[in-house]
Amino acid sequence: MKFFIDTANLSDIQEAYDLGVLDGVTTNPSLMAKEGIAGHDKVMAHYKAICNIVDDNVSAEVIATDFDGIIKEGKELAKIDDKIVVKVPMIKDGVKAIKYFTSEGIRTNCTLVFSSGQALLAAKAGASYVSPFIGRLDDVGSDGLQLIQDIVDIYDNYGYITEVLAASVRHTMHLIQCAEIGADVVTCPLNVITSLLNHPLTDKGLAQFLADHKKANG
Numbered sequence: 001m002k003f004f005i006d007t008a009n010l011s012d013i014q015e016a017y018d019l020g021v022l023d024g025v026t027t028n029p030s031l032m033a034k035e036g037i038a039g040h041d042k043v044m045a046h047y048k049a050i051c052n053i054v055d056d057n058v059s060a061e062v063i064a065t066d067f068d069g070i071i072k073e074g075k076e077l078a079k080i081d082d083k084i085v086v087k088v089p090m091i092k093d094g095v096k097a098i099k100y101f102t103s104e105g106i107r108t109n110c111t112l113v114f115s116s117g118q119a120l121l122a123a124k125a126g127a128s129y130v131s132p133f134i135g136r137l138d139d140v141g142s143d144g145l146q147l148i149q150d151i152v153d154i155y156d157n158y159g160y161i162t163e164v165l166a167a168s169v170r171h172t173m174h175l176i177q178c179a180e181i182g183a184d185v186v187t188c189p190l191n192v193i194t195s196l197l198n199h200p201l202t203d204k205g206l207a208q209f210l211a212d213h214k215k216a217n218g
């Protein structure tokens with residue numbers, strides 16, 4: 001399973017990359033705004049800075065919601081770096097744009113996906129990634145993980161190459177259950193990745209090993 005970090009914060013991206021387990025980055029307009037990145041040139045420069053840290057897979061989201069606007073923006077984003085994946089919302093013009101980008105060899109991430117039907121459309125349009133938002137579904141009393149399972153099953157039935165990118169991941173159990181289901185990618189904040197390190201028996205065991213070593217060696 002690929003690990004993507006869901007942030008536009010450069011130091012979090014660098015920390016996850018330095019851990020040696022990072023496969024990519026997802027951003028969205030809210031995450032960019034959270035870092036205070038505003039204005040065309042600053043946004044473009046920030047995406048380039050992210051690309052300079054990681055090896056591949058930097059999702060950069062379009063703001064336009066009409067076909068021509070999505071194509072114009074997506075092409076400009078794709079020109080920043082070969083690592084860019086154009087993130088397109090699950091709307092009618094977005095699906096048409098994904099089909100167009102696919103024919104042009106531009107990778108896409110279809111975002112804001114909340115149903116199997118939407119995921120089916122994204123795959124048929126040729127999206128490289130589909131992003132079902134599991135945390136936001138859980139927030140409204142739906143089962144986000146069940147949606148991941150359903151999409152994995154549907155894609156397996158037909159051999160779609162679109163990768164299932166579990167998004168809106170809030171905690172380690174989300175991540176682990178996505179891995180059990182067979183999601184291709186999980187994107188989450190840095191703390192979810194680093195929380196995987198923690199186990200009290202690891203801490204206890206290490207303290208014991210170090211104490212025994214000290215006793216024997218002085």
Ligand code: E4P
Nearest residue numbers: 006026027028136167168169
């Ligand atoms: C991923 O591509 C999305 O931008 C992100 O996972 C949304 O997460 P949130 O529901 O925590 O905002």
